[in-house]
Amino acid sequence: MKRIQGDNIAKHYGKGEAMVFAVKEATFTIEAGEFVAVMGESGSGKSTLLSILGGLNSPTSGKLMIDDIDVYALGQEERADFRRESIGFVFQNFNLIPYLTLAENVMLPMATLKGSRKRKRDAALHALNMVGLSEKAERLPSQISGGEQERVAIARAIVNEPPIILADEPTGNLDSKTGKDIMGLLGALNDYGTTIIMVTHNPEYAEDAQRVLRVSDGVLK
């Protein structure tokens, strides 16, 4: 289980008068197993906050603790290991690798791990089965719909069974019905105990979360 604690996290770009604050002194706690929606207007800093939570973007100041680990006190390579073990990412544009099949895309987070090809493949097929796409495992991303691509992205995020999933507008490019399907999937994962932090514009989808964090001009409310 992973408890996430942000302590006075700030992130700014540029210097002097050109300095822009993306996140201003955000202090928050997300309990293990929570489903949290992060809402805010475009450019409000919510994606920056998500990248900081994912160990991808060093804050200018403040501290991010996940359980008892100070994430940004880790070296770059240790942080990469931490991401692989603890965090699954679902990107807005799916970001599947176009030259890999769906099964291979889902296996990607396991590419650097030891283990037999069969074990990895079985895990990928299991994850694809969870999102209802195991029958299309050998297709390329270009051969499936946008909604299906998003489900593959979720399968990829959960294949290593990470305790935390960060989803950046997972329904942003989808129609309403497919968006609801994706929300259902995320809800189901949360039911299994996975912490979900989802950035969204859509208040309807935010209602599915247990808690909503609002970001406005870099300030977390």
Add this chain to the structure above:
Amino acid sequence: MTLRDIAVSNLRRRKAKALFVLAGLFIGVSTVVLLLSLVQAMKQNINHKLEMYGANILILPKTENLSLTYGGLSLGGVSFEMQEIKEAELDNIKNIKNAVNIAAVGPMLLSPITVGDKRILIAGVDFQAFQMLRPWWSVKGALPDEEGALLGADAARILGLTTGNSFKVNNKEIRITGVLETTGSQDDGIIFAPLAMTQELLGKKGRISMAEVAALCTGCPIPEMVQQISDVLPGANVMAIQQVVKGRMETLNQFEKFSYGVSALVLLVGSLMVLVTMMGSVRERTVEIGIFRAMGFRKSHIIQIILLEAAIISGIAGILGYLAGFSGTKLLIPFFAEGHGAMVPFNPVMAAAAFLLAIFVGLGSSAYPAFMASRLDPNEALRAL
């Protein structure tokens, strides 16, 4: 799914870029193989031809006197009362370490004689050995058997003798079996006669004045052979004909240097092609690499993927490059090396070297792009989304 699978899948997807990198390395490796194979084949050919030039080691009696001749011009003081070598001692040459490299040993007994009213030099030689030692001789008539003589062009002109004539030496009548075409050497002014007959004629049975040795050398060590012959002939002064040896080495070395220069240039261009293409590929894959990093790939994993791709292409380029270079050499060698001695055998060392060279150049040129890829900030990928 492993890093290798990612590398192979990417190569399959980006066939055009992979082919471009492969072409750069292929051209470089095949050119190097072609040039070096050509040099090797031409070395053999040149060596073969140089061996046809005849003797390259001289065996002379040890003497404390200095020669007073230069360029064929005698400045006096030269005496024919020279020390001699025992002919039987030449058999010791068969026992030297590099005996297998010796093509011919030509003993020679030199002495002045009087023919008519002219003083002239007679050389008793082994004509069988001399056919190897003087392959350029062109004889009008025939070589003598056990009796008879062969006249140099100047000797025949000055003595007024020609094939079929006879002359007397020490009351022995000697028939002229042939006359040499002009050689431009000292041979033009000499009478050549069979060694045994000359020894008997001069009362020097079993004695010789000098000997010439033709060493069959494709890179055989002439200086070492000189030392080996000196060791078995302690009473003789053995020396290499330096001009031939040095000339041979200079010719080969210059051609070899030229080939290395061209090879280095082509390889440089090839490696630049690989560098530029790999850099372009890394730039194209910024988002992809960012996603890998976001998923927990370490920097070393990114480097491994890029270098694996480079290694696969380089290995293929190495194999194809060797085959192309080898085939090219076979096709071109008839135009570069005429006659015998220009063989292009399969050379496993060169094949392995070509493969390793391709890998080395491919990996070397991809090292910087791989390093740059590993340094990409994963957050940049997220921003690019």
